[in-house]
């Protein structure tokens with residue numbers, strides 16, 4: 465059984481100073497969250513080179529990247545790009561944008577993946593999957609030589625789960641309530657822990673692209689202790705397919721700030 469141990473990571477200035485990549489904005493002007501997402505996505509698109517196999521992320525930040533990638537292909541700046549989509553939603557978007565697609569089966573080595581995240585901790589560990597796409601994302605991003613995370617500054621946290629929002633776990637639908645009980649048992653000593661099945665607008669179980677269910681785990685003070693141990697324990701539960709903690713996977717983080725500056729972190 466896990467000894468409860470407080471998450472001790474802090475966010476006190478974990479970031480180096482950054483170049484201002486946007487024209488100077490008066491102090492009173494601040495970017496909206498959507499603008500920050502676009503700024504990060506556009507900068508990350510510059511990391512893609514012609515002829516690359518590119519993992520295409522999922523979510524609102526990744527959508528800006530897909531639009532930019534398509535734009536760069538259309539104006540001839542990038543040629544020979546092959547995209548590997550991390551969700552059905554992204555697949556549709558990329559097809560509409562005119563990006564040629566393939567699969568991991570045909571292209572098992574991905575040059576670069578670019579995707580958003582729900583949280584980034586000071587060691588660049590991530591929470592992903594609040595949009596439900598964590599399994600395909602983890603497969604494709606795990607097969608990538610470079611995995612660039614694009615976020616706005618609101619996504620930076622001291623501890624994973626520390627924003628008070630969920631850490632998702634993808635499970636098989638069969639006996640889902642039993643799997644939920646096992647997850648609750650795993651964290652029974654964790655003060656303020658709770659878990660529940662994700663439901664859709666009709667109060668039916670939310671289904672992932674793989675027809676699985678999602679359990680949302682909530683940690684009042686963030687996930688504590690050794691994250692790799694927490695990961696292993698979850699993955700050992702029969703019924704659990706994957707979880708949304710992406711540990712030691714990101715090679716770069718491109719983070720846009722409200723003042724228009726960008727911080728680029730490299731591992």
Ligand SMILES: O=C[C@H](O)[C@H](O)[C@H](O)COP(=O)(O)O
Pocket residue numbers: 521522523524525526579580581582591592593594595596597598601
């Ligand atoms: O399942 C969703 C993905 O992991 C997203 O990358 C993540 O939720 C971040 O999404 P957004 O860019 O919309 O905040």
